[in-house]
């Protein structure tokens with residue numbers, strides 16, 4: 001777009017900023033509660049809301065409590081929730097068999113939320129890290145994260161989630177070929193309606209630290225995830241990953257983390273025009289909350305501004321731990 005501007009004083013750009021009414025008329029982007037997906041942590045037990053120390057305001061809910069929290073969030077206008085299970089180190093295994101058990105915490109939470117709030121869209125996370133003894137998203141064989149065997153497990157995991165009633169499957173593992181394999185299996189199993197929101201451009205990021213505390217993976221993780229998650233230095237590669245995942249049957253794509261990667265959001269939206277999401281991850285949330293708690297920034301204002309930035313960058317929606325906190329302000 002080539003801006004056409006008369007010269008000063010015929011053009012005074014401040015005219016468009018003079019009052020709230022005028023600013024509202026010319027506003028280009030808006031943040032709405034309907035743009036939000038709320039990530040939640042689920043653990044075993046009953047009646048439990050256990051704070052996550054590195055994420056002030058975030059708790060691990062037992063299944064009964066997550067269903068109640070989902071109801072409250074939906075009533076505030078939040079249309080979707082994404083489930084992450086917490087697993088203690090003792091419950092993790094090398095074969096990760098719990099990942100595709102119909103009765104694992106995540107699948108129980110899906111059923112409980114669908115029963116309590118049928119209108120709410122339920123999203124899942126597909127990766128082996130909550131169940132893996134070494135904290136990796138794939139099977140580790142001789143120190144290597146193996147791709148194809150992991151994809152077979154991810155397919156089983158996705159089918160169990162779809163059977164439990166998930167609306168949106170979210171593969172976050174970054175293995176090659178998983179979107180096509182999951183899509184084929186969903187079709188064959190009669191789950192034509194189930195959507196895939198691919199974590200297509202997921203970077204190997206230090207911003208995931210508090211999340212790994214929240215799901216119990218921090219102590220478990222051996223080494224790093226650099227052989228499957230993206231190098232933060234890359235941008236063209238994100239476009240190739242998004243193209244690949246869309247061509248394999250993803251309905252929607254995600255960029256993750258969020259704020260430090262808004263350039264990627266914009267490129268992805270411009271290039272493909274597909275439904276594009278960003279994940280404002282745990283470290284981003286923790287930084288805003290920590291500064292707000294110290295009185296160094298206005299937490300509510302920074303929350304809203306940070307989320308609006310995703311809309312401006314071209315995102316259709318945002319996964320954010322702020323969802324139930326920000327929804328009443330919109």
Ligand SMILES: NCc1[nH]cc(CCC(=O)O)c1CC(=O)O
Nearest residue numbers: 127129172207208211281282283
């Ligand atoms: N498959 C794991 C997964 N799914 C979502 C996040 C991070 C979310 C956050 O930091 O808020 C991670 C962590 C990781 O890749 O190590």
